[in-house]
Amino acid sequence: MKQVDGSPRGSRDDESAVSRDEVRLGKADIHIHSVASDGTAAAAQILNHAERHTDLDVIAIADHERVEAAFECQRLAIERGSRVHVVVAEEVTTRSGHVLGVFLQARLRRNQRLETTIAEIHEQGGLAIVPHPFSAFTLGLRKSAIMRVHLSTDPLVYWDALEGFNPSTAGRYGRAATARIAAELGLPLVGNSDAHTVDTIGDGYTLFPGRTAEDYRRAVLAGSTSGSCVIWGPAKEIVIYGQQVRKQARDVSRWGRRYLLRKEAPRDLGVPPEQLARQREGERRYLLEREERRRATAAADGSAAASATSADNSTTAGRSLARRLLAARTGARARSMAADAGRREVEEPPA
Numbered sequence: 001m002k003q004v005d006g007s008p009r010g011s012r013d014d015e016s017a018v019s020r021d022e023v024r025l026g027k028a029d030i031h032i033h034s035v036a037s038d039g040t041a042a043a044a045q046i047l048n049h050a051e052r053h054t055d056l057d058v059i060a061i062a063d064h065e066r067v068e069a070a071f072e073c074q075r076l077a078i079e080r081g082s083r084v085h086v087v088v089a090e091e092v093t094t095r096s097g098h099v100l101g102v103f104l105q106a107r108l109r110r111n112q113r114l115e116t117t118i119a120e121i122h123e124q125g126g127l128a129i130v131p132h133p134f135s136a137f138t139l140g141l142r143k144s145a146i147m148r149v150h151l152s153t154d155p156l157v158y159w160d161a162l163e164g165f166n167p168s169t170a171g172r173y174g175r176a177a178t179a180r181i182a183a184e185l186g187l188p189l190v191g192n193s194d195a196h197t198v199d200t201i202g203d204g205y206t207l208f209p210g211r212t213a214e215d216y217r218r219a220v221l222a223g224s225t226s227g228s229c230v231i232w233g234p235a236k237e238i239v240i241y242g243q244q245v246r247k248q249a250r251d252v253s254r255w256g257r258r259y260l261l262r263k264e265a266p267r268d269l270g271v272p273p274e275q276l277a278r279q280r281e282g283e284r285r286y287l288l289e290r291e292e293r294r295r296a297t298a299a300a301d302g303s304a305a306a307s308a309t310s311a312d313n314s315t316t317a318g319r320s321l322a323r324r325l326l327a328a329r330t331g332a333r334a335r336s337m338a339a340d341a342g343r344r345e346v347e348e349p350p351a
Contacts, residue, residue: 004165004175005228026211029202030060030089030102031131031163031192034073035270037063037091040247041198042270043073050084054202057211062089062100062131067107071279072271085213091131092117096145098138100129100163103217106283106290114145119156123290127160127220129190133181134174143181150185161220165191165227167203169237188220191227197243204229 032046033039041049043061046069050059061070070088077086089102096114101121108117118128132140149157164178165171171194182189193204207226208219219225232240250268257263269276 003228003230005226024211025207025209026057026215027055027202028058028190028206028208028216029054029056029193029195029204030058030087030190030206030216031062031091031100031166031204032059032195032201033091034061034063034069035247035268036061036066036069038244038248039063039196040243043069044076044270045198046201047073047076047080047082047084047086049198049201051082056084056202056205058085058087058213058216059201060087060089060102062091062102064091065093065107065110066090066269067104068269068271068276068279070104072275075275085211085216087213087216093139097141098131099141100131102127102129103213106286114141114149115152115154115157118149118158119154122156122158127217128158129160129220130162130178131192132166132168132170132173132194133162133178135170136173138170140170140174143177146181146185159185159187161188161190161225163192164189165204165206165229166194167200167229167232168194169232170194171204171229172231186223188223188225189227190220190225191229193229197240200232200240203232 029050034046035042046059046061050056059073061073063069067088067090070086070090074086074088076082077084087102088104089100090104090108091098091100092108093110094112094114094117099114099117099121101108101117101124103124103126104121105124105126108120112120121128130141130146132138133146134140134142146159146162149159152158162178162182163171164175164182166175179189181187190206191204192206193200193202195201195203205228206216206219207228208216209224210216210219254267258266266273271279
């Protein structure tokens with residue numbers, strides 16, 4: 001498999017490789033799929049593989065429309081004291097295409113306006129990244145959608161990075177165009193594997209100064225990342241697709257037992273039931289707290305607007321009164337001057 005590298009500061013050589021070692025660049029792969037969506041491995045298997053068979057420092061499960069496996073992977077890493085830092089991510093579908101939300105606190109709603117989803121990601125304290133841009137067959141965002149967000153005046157609607165290195169066909173499709181638009185907009189490029197099988201985890205990655213998840217976040221925000229990936233050949237992609245088909249067949253079988261035969265066959269999300277219950281309770285609390293914050297913010301904004309309106313009304317009323325008093329004084333003075341002129345005319349008739 002061919003290796004593709006890239007950096008916002010130019011091509012890499014032996015000297016730059018030495019300098020990266022000196023500053024201890026970390027490696028992150030924050031676009032991995034699990035059995036909870038269209039991947040083939042559970043959260044525990046993904047973490048085990050990252051720990052034992054890769055030199056990745058930061059990973060994230062980014063399932064389509066789901067975060068259960070991502071939270072489970074993060075929980076396991078914390079409980080183990082893993083050397084691998086795990087963050088929560090989601091590849092969510094918007095009306096314009098796919099968006100990668102990283103450092104999430106709760107699941108994102110699907111099929112919203114692109115701007116609404118990006119604002120929600122940032123409201124959660126996350127990063128909004130464009131996965132496999134321009135890919136027509138995996139709902140990659142078009143240039144018009146990317147530019148629309150870039151030109152938005154909403155303080156919560158902006159891009160943090162573009163995924164410029166992805167080993168899949170979807171990632172290769174628009175790699176050159178992605179590099180051009182990243183340079184045009186001044187956005188950093190990141191690399192990810194978009195892995196759907198454990199053996200492909202780390203086939204694409206981001207290099208960044210540091211080792212931790214927070215180091216990764218700071219590097220993206222500072223634009224100090226570079227990316228790299230292998231290129232999967234057709235044979236590799238056929239093997240991956242075959243594993244996905246077998247997994248999807250199991251999902252269909254479970255669906256049939258659950259809905260047609262009315263048997264207990266819950267969807268396999270790769271997460272123990274008790275952990276799912278804890279996750280949903282935690283998400284419920286987070287959403288309630290967020291709603292309370294929104295109401296408090298709206299009330300504060302409303303109070304400030306009311307105060308401003310009251311002040312404006314007071315100013316307007318004051319100005320109106322001043323105008324009336326001035327008019328009255330002017331009118332009185334005009335009447336007085338007219339009376340004086342009349343008296344003078346009587347006392348001193350004109351020649």
